[in-house]
Amino acid sequence: MAKKTYDLLFKLLLIGDSGVGKTCILFRFSDDAFTSTFISTIGIDFKIKTVELRGKKIKLQIWDTAGQERFHTITTSYYRGAMGIMLVYDITNEKSFENIVKWLRNIDEHANEDVERMILGNKCDMTDKRVVNKERGEAIAREYGIRFMETSAKANINIEKAFCELAEAILDKTADNDNNPENQSIVVDRKAQDNSSVYKGCCA
Amino acid sequence: MNNVTKNSILQTVEQKFRLGEVVLVIFEAYQIVGVEHQNRLLAIVKSGNSSALFAFNVSNYPPVNLSDLHIESVIPINETFLIDCSSGFGISSYQFIIISGNEQTLYYYYPDPEIFRSKEVFERTLKKLIQEYSEEKHGDFQWLEAYKSSDLTDIDLNIALNKFPPKNRESKFREELERRKPEYTIHEPYKIYCGTWNVNLNAPGEDLSLREWLATTEDAPDIYAIGLQEIDMSPETILRGEIRPDYNWIAKIMEGLHPADQYEELLTVRLVGMMLTIVIKKSLRGSISKCCSSMVGTGTLKFGNKGGVGISFQINETFMCFVNSHLAAHVQEFERRNEDHDEILRRMSFNDGFKSRNILEHHQIFWIGDLNYRLTKTDDEGIRTFCDYEKIFYLDQLYIQRVQEKRVFRDFQEGKINFRPTYKYDPGTDDWDSSEKNRAPAWCDRIFWKGARIEQIAYESVMQLRMSDHKPVYGVFIAYILTRDEAKFKKVHEEVLKTVDKYENDNQPQITVAETDIDFGMIRFHEHYSRELLVANNCHLPVDFEFISKDDSSNGVCEDWINISHLKGELITGNSLSIRIDIFIDEKAASKIIRRLRDSTPGEKVPLDILVLHVKNGRDVFITIFGEYQPSVFGLRLGTLMKLQKPLIEYTLQELVSIDDDVNNTIPYHKDAKAPREIWLLTDYLYRNGLLIPHLFTVQRKHKLSPRICAIRDWLDEWSTEPFPGTPQTAGEALLKILEALPEPLVTITEHNLSIYASYFDKCRELVVNKMSLLNRKIFLYILMFLKEIQKNYANNGMDDRTIVKVFSHPMCRHQNDQHCQRFLLQFLANDFKEFAKNEFAKQ
Numbered sequence A: 001m002a003k004k005t006y007d008l009l010f011k012l013l014l015i016g017d018s019g020v021g022k023t024c025i026l027f028r029f030s031d032d033a034f035t036s037t038f039i040s041t042i043g044i045d046f047k048i049k050t051v052e053l054r055g056k057k058i059k060l061q062i063w064d065t066a067g068q069e070r071f072h073t074i075t076t077s078y079y080r081g082a083m084g085i086m087l088v089y090d091i092t093n094e095k096s097f098e099n100i101v102k103w104l105r106n107i108d109e110h111a112n113e114d115v116e117r118m119i120l121g122n123k124c125d126m127t128d129k130r131v132v133n134k135e136r137g138e139a140i141a142r143e144y145g146i147r148f149m150e151t152s153a154k155a156n157i158n159i160e161k162a163f164c165e166l167a168e169a170i171l172d173k174t175a176d177n178d179n180n181p182e183n184q185s186i187v188v189d190r191k192a193q194d195n196s197s198v199y200k201g202c203c204a
Numbered sequence B: 001m002n003n004v005t006k007n008s009i010l011q012t013v014e015q016k017f018r019l020g021e022v023v024l025v026i027f028e029a030y031q032i033v034g035v036e037h038q039n040r041l042l043a044i045v046k047s048g049n050s051s052a053l054f055a056f057n058v059s060n061y062p063p064v065n066l067s068d069l070h071i072e073s074v075i076p077i078n079e080t081f082l083i084d085c086s087s088g089f090g091i092s093s094y095q096f097i098i099i100s101g102n103e104q105t106l107y108y109y110y111p112d113p114e115i116f117r118s119k120e121v122f123e124r125t126l127k128k129l130i131q132e133y134s135e136e137k138h139g140d141f142q143w144l145e146a147y148k149s150s151d152l153t154d155i156d157l158n159i160a161l162n163k164f165p166p167k168n169r170e171s172k173f174r175e176e177l178e179r180r181k182p183e184y185t186i187h188e189p190y191k192i193y194c195g196t197w198n199v200n201l202n203a204p205g206e207d208l209s210l211r212e213w214l215a216t217t218e219d220a221p222d223i224y225a226i227g228l229q230e231i232d233m234s235p236e237t238i239l240r241g242e243i244r245p246d247y248n249w250i251a252k253i254m255e256g257l258h259p260a261d262q263y264e265e266l267l268t269v270r271l272v273g274m275m276l277t278i279v280i281k282k283s284l285r286g287s288i289s290k291c292c293s294s295m296v297g298t299g300t301l302k303f304g305n306k307g308g309v310g311i312s313f314q315i316n317e318t319f320m321c322f323v324n325s326h327l328a329a330h331v332q333e334f335e336r337r338n339e340d341h342d343e344i345l346r347r348m349s350f351n352d353g354f355k356s357r358n359i360l361e362h363h364q365i366f367w368i369g370d371l372n373y374r375l376t377k378t379d380d381e382g383i384r385t386f387c388d389y390e391k392i393f394y395l396d397q398l399y400i401q402r403v404q405e406k407r408v409f410r411d412f413q414e415g416k417i418n419f420r421p422t423y424k425y426d427p428g429t430d431d432w433d434s435s436e437k438n439r440a441p442a443w444c445d446r447i448f449w450k451g452a453r454i455e456q457i458a459y460e461s462v463m464q465l466r467m468s469d470h471k472p473v474y475g476v477f478i479a480y481i482l483t484r485d486e487a488k489f490k491k492v493h494e495e496v497l498k499t500v501d502k503y504e505n506d507n508q509p510q511i512t513v514a515e516t517d518i519d520f521g522m523i524r525f526h527e528h529y530s531r532e533l534l535v536a537n538n539c540h541l542p543v544d545f546e547f548i549s550k551d552d553s554s555n556g557v558c559e560d561w562i563n564i565s566h567l568k569g570e571l572i573t574g575n576s577l578s579i580r581i582d583i584f585i586d587e588k589a590a591s592k593i594i595r596r597l598r599d600s601t602p603g604e605k606v607p608l609d610i611l612v613l614h615v616k617n618g619r620d621v622f623i624t625i626f627g628e629y630q631p632s633v634f635g636l637r638l639g640t641l642m643k644l645q646k647p648l649i650e651y652t653l654q655e656l657v658s659i660d661d662d663v664n665n666t667i668p669y670h671k672d673a674k675a676p677r678e679i680w681l682l683t684d685y686l687y688r689n690g691l692l693i694p695h696l697f698t699v700q701r702k703h704k705l706s707p708r709i710c711a712i713r714d715w716l717d718e719w720s721t722e723p724f725p726g727t728p729q730t731a732g733e734a735l736l737k738i739l740e741a742l743p744e745p746l747v748t749i750t751e752h753n754l755s756i757y758a759s760y761f762d763k764c765r766e767l768v769v770n771k772m773s774l775l776n777r778k779i780f781l782y783i784l785m786f787l788k789e790i791q792k793n794y795a796n797n798g799m800d801d802r803t804i805v806k807v808f809s810h811p812m813c814r815h816q817n818d819q820h821c822q823r824f825l826l827q828f829l830a831n832d833f834k835e836f837a838k839n840e841f842a843k844q
């Protein structure tokens, strides 16, 4: 009988302006549900979801951050230890797209150097309200050499795929480092997240 | 238990309860559970017209955290409640019994005079409550429901009340997989062969072949369990309690197995004459785990000449157990055989390193051996010649004990016996015992089984093996073993992972915060403000919260002018807590809050600080503290004070910051000003009203928190024309506060320089000229001249040099080590510097 419920633990982070849909994306991924009422996140939240990739069970611990401006300096302190960051903008909100550059700078300054990044243009179901076309999203992603995807938490488009792709990119990286014991444990949380805080090496 | 600990324990206990539930008395006792003394903290709690006795299990003494106390039982004080303190002897004179309903619990208390007294209070309180109840005849015990692990379905009260931690992910996972086992398991048939033979002390001879016994089935068994008895009963063997397997016999067994398959020995266990060997098909090796053995010697000396040996293992999902036993001999001794049986059942225990299980804790059990039960009727001849075994079977003691008396092998089954009694023969023949003992034949050698899904397909004895006075017996079974269907398992496993993820997500403790924005409105220097932050635990888990620092630096959890009444705490389900947040801008904080708000726009609600409320294993909540600040002269730079063209109150904070930022003085000083207006006003007032006052300044700063400071603040900030609102003492305090609130100290000479030169007046003067800006220098000399006036009036005001410098040195220099600064100031008080000052004042 399988003793461990997972082989690897990845910490992922969702960032982006307030209202772009970070919480909805996470809720869709973890509970396969959507609500249209907007309750802005005032703090840091996380959810667990285990996925299976290339025969490995990967437990994703996904942190949802508050997007409101006044929390920006605080939320950056949660970047450390994240192995993947999803940077979300809203295709119906120009400003949220422009801020991508600012968010990328934040990642540079505060996240681990080798963090895997991904840009998501969310709310792609709202075609009639779109102000940022897909090409612009692709262009900025290309410029920074980052993965990109348009998603919809509401219509469940690309949500699962985005998380799996990000996790897979991290998996690629960890596979390269598998022999290096120093890479076997990275403390994920700044405030001892107890048992779940360690990225466990492959120990099936 | 002294009073201090008693009070703190009481406080901890009180936290377990909700508003309106009053802890009347606590009493320490213990309870004897098994062989252990377990601490119990008894608390009598009243709510409305009803009361109850709570017994807490104390995991950490003295209890300081809520998690140190676990509710062990809740006993309502109603008509069935009784306390019985009638004493007995010895320990029992310290005992008392609590009776409620049909249950009674015995508690003891420590024979300590301190406790003795509190026991009386405890008893008295209980009796009073019983009395009260009996008068009212009813009470509303509804409130107790929250503390009983009763039928609330979706929340586990044991967890909610911190009695147990919630299951972790791993154990939830195992539990789910176990629960869904039927969905992914099937029963697969395995052929089990059990054989038993009392070999009557014979060693296996060269030419002995066991094939006739072990290889009689058509196809090869999957598992063999071969039990032998009396392989060696020499006194040495018995005394030594021999446990080393007899490899000659094992080799003989291996040779005799069914030739159609490959076998290997799984495990052998031996005790003196008894030996049990389990042999399996090689291909089964991977399906078997947790294999372990056990032995029990019975009889008066427990030497092991009688008793049992057993082997337990897990095959796929089924736990199997085999026992080989040799019970007490002699016809009349069936009761001893029964006792041997009981003892084996009771004492045989298998430990796989993680868990112990006894014989009956297996899915499938096979019990074989020379059980030694005889035929009671000694009508030998009849038995010896009888061919219809059914007719004499009712004479079998084991049949009587098992089937009629239900005394032994209860719930075990046996197949129908269709073979001659296996005992006692003349060795080498098929003839009944012809010795003078002339033993009656008996079915000593038997095979029993217990468990679901077992079919017996053979139960025979083997007449051809004639070496012993017993004939070997064997039973063949088809046992259906629980096996995992890998494809189905994978599917269930995936689903269980989802369940476990959900479980983990649902089991994050959460704190509910009434408001995440706390607005303090307008904040002014030197005034107290406070707000309540209501937090509650509305989730089904205990909440362990703590305010944490916003970044990884060692900074505190908030600005140092904010105070939080509870930096951490625990809340059980349903509890709430009001956290007080205080703001007080003192002289140290004044310049900081101005800088903090420098980029805000006037009139806007500005975050003064953001608190991070962390919940252990859960989400963090951000609490934003909003407010505005009304700047005051306290906290501004000297240069800024010199540039003010109108009452300070008429400037916005942002304007003041921009003047403060003008360090190169592009804005000119207010014309004619030698010193900032505020410093001048205060010293001028003191010149006129303070010089003769005894203890105008005190080292303790008696007027530090005087409310008049606020009046002086307004008087200064508004350029008021009213009479000065303070006293000489508070004017002095305000002067000191202005110095302390400056963003940088007035005296900009380093501690190092002062440590070297403070003893030489000319050097001190040089430092003042070289190390201090002209403005600071002028103000410094200005204040010193005033201090010199105070010194002059020593006869009236009693302020000596020492006191004066002690009061002013830190506000002026802010050095770690105040000694040098004091010496430095003393130089000026001891020497005449009028000319020097005049010179400096003249400079532009």
Ligand SMILES: Nc1nc2c(ncn2[C@@H]2O[C@H](COP(=O)(O)OP(=O)(O)OP(=O)(O)O)[C@@H](O)[C@H]2O)c(=O)[nH]1
Pocket (backbone or CB within 6 Å): A016, A017, A018, A019, A020, A021, A022, A023, A024, A025, A035, A036, A037, A038, A039, A040, A041, A042, A065, A066, A067, A068, A122, A123, A124, A125, A126, A151, A152, A153, A154, A155
């Ligand atoms: N049409 C549409 N609406 C969406 C989608 N995703 C989110 N929304 C809506 O956008 C609003 C904001 O979503 P949230 O997920 O709460 O936003 P957030 O990024 O978490 O915001 P903060 O917590 O303030 O940082 C909600 O009203 C959602 O219903 C989407 O894919 N399509």
Ligand SMILES: [Mg+2]
Pocket (backbone or CB within 6 Å): A022, A023, A024, A039, A040, A041, A064, A065, A066, A067
């Ligand atoms: Mg959100």
